[in-house]
Amino acid sequence: MIRIDARWALTEAGWRPHVRLHVGEDGRIVSIDDAPADPVPADPRAELRGIVRRDAAPPADASADLVVPGLPDAHCHAFQHGIAGVAERAGGHGDSFWTWRERMYASLSTLDAAGLERTATALYRRLRAAGYTSVAEFHYLHRLGGEPGRRASLATALESAQALVRAAASAGISLLLLPVLYRWGGFGRAELGPRQARFALARDDYRRLIEALLVQAADPALRGMLRIGLAPHSLRACDPEDLRWLLELREALMPDCPVHIHVSEQPAEVRDARAALGQTPIAWLCEHAAVDHRWTLVHATHATPSELREVRTRGATVCVCTTTEANLGDGFFPIEDWFAAGGRLSVGSDSNVGTDAAEELRWLEYQARLRRQARAVLVDADCPHPGTALWRRAVAGGRLSLGSDRPGLAPGAPAELLLLTNEGGLAPDDALDDFVFSRRATRLAGTVTPAGLLLQQA
Ligand SMILES: [Zn+2]
Incomplete structure (x- = not known):
């Protein structure tokens, strides 16, 4: 049992002062009660440092100025962290998403299972230290190492999946593993390129991979920290027949599981979908799959207003990966319209060129400000603070993306929390704005996941 006292906690019902929160052995919040009067020491950092110094064993209690739900990272390709920061140069004909993709493919020739586990462990630790407490790994690297051109097998797919499971366990971050069905090199059943062959699994091997992972995820010792979902890579890598097969598999094995798909990231993808399917990707998807x-x-990114109306009506979540989309020059998602319409929103670190939870939210708001030439755009009628408004939306949408129906901090919800300092004694909404936009007086002091409490070194 972990006990946390906080001056303010951002619960599902809003900010609540002076709370005492208990986390059970099952990794869920047991209770949120009124705390004894002013239980938090004057300098919570000193107390937190003291806990670290007194006892090398994981601490069981902590105090914080603010407790807020950790942000779910709803879209991640861990291995791409290996080229973050070193793919920033123009070639002879400029640089684009497509030239970046060639560099990313080339980096795979030397990556083995141990290398993937090292990269993913370092990344997941970094994500947790920057405010993410869970991650959805969109995993299509089903064969590691070796020469290009060879397809994956069940054995190679299990090897790479296990590297990611071990990495998440080592970092203490909750993992939604989304094994990806990747079958074709482009629309119209285009042949896979030699560098894409390692992403392709035969359908039968894919089914056996999912069955094996489901057995593993059901182990109570994992405290619900491993979940499995399904991911058709995109409509260019899965044709209509593949998608139908995948959704039948879902119905048979886990009908309520999350389904994630890349869609409308690039104008060329939208154009090719029109040519091959006679419709834009989202319009086609909504007509042919029970998107919910x-x-x-x-x-x-390139969804039309009518497509977004349909997505919102269906209750699906859009995962925006602002730093990656900016880094790759994808374009602007119409975040202001989506936010104002109440569309469900999650964020993702995607290529992991940016790994900071608050940075994703900050740049959502900043792109809206730059377009509108206005400030504090992404706010709610009952909350004029973009930091809090975005945080609550991205937690609720992110939890749904990761398969949980609990939109925030409440008894029974997963214990995925951030402990923040508030050295300026700011009102809680101001403090969360400060954490998202500046961090002048507000800082991440610790995180809680079902794996336990981890205090940051001050
Ligand atoms: Zn992606």
């Missing part, structure tokens, strides 16, 4: 609140559409 269990679905996460990743990017949707």
Whole structure:
């Protein structure tokens, strides 16, 4: 049992002062009660440092100025962290998403299972230290190492999946593993390129991979920290027949599981979908699949207004990956319209060129400000603070993307929390704005996941 006292906690019902929160052995919040009067020491950092110094064993109690739900990272390709920061140069004909993709493919020739586990462990620790407490890994790297051109097998797919499961366990971050069905090199059943062959699994091997992972995820010792979902890579890598097969598999094995798909990230993809399917990708998807609140559409950058109306009506979540989309020059998702319409929103670190939870939210708001030439755009009628408004939306949408129906901090919800300092004694909404936009007086002091409490070194 972990006990946390806080001056303010951002619960599902809003900010609540002076709370005492208990986390059970099952990794869920047991209770949120009124705390004894002013239980938090004057300098919570000193107390937190003291806990670290007194006892090398994981601490069981902590105090914080603010407790807020950790942000779910709803879209991640851990291995791409390996080229973050070193793919920033123009070639002879400029640089684009497509030239970046060639560099990303080339980096795979030397990556083995141990290398993937090292990269993913370092990344997941970094994500947790920057405010993410869970991650959805969109995993299509089903064969590691070796020469290009060879397809994956069940054995190679299990090897790479296990590297990611071990990495998440080591970092103490909750993992939604989304094994990806990747079958074709482009629309119209285009042949896979030699560098894409390692992403392709035969359908039967894919089914056996999912069955094996489901057995593993059911182990109570994992405290619900491993979940499995399904991911058709995109409409260019899965044709209509593949998608139908995948959704039948879902119905048979886990009908409520999350489904994630890349969609409408690039104008060329939208153009090719029109040519091959006679419709834009999202319009086609909504007509041919039962898209609902269990679905996460990743990017949707070039969605049309009518497509977004349909997605919102269905209750699906759009995962926007602002730093990656900016880094790759994808374009602007119409975040102001989506936010104002109450569309479900999650964020993702995607290529992991940016790994900071608050940064994703900050740049959502900043792109809206730059377009509108106005400030504090992404706010709610009952909350004029973009930091809090965005945080609450991204937690609720992110939890749904990761398969949980609990939109925030409440008894029974997963214990995925951030402990923040508030050295300026700010009102809680101001403090969360400060954490998202500046961090002058507000800082991440610790995180809680079902794996336990981890205090940051001050
Ligand atoms: Zn992606």
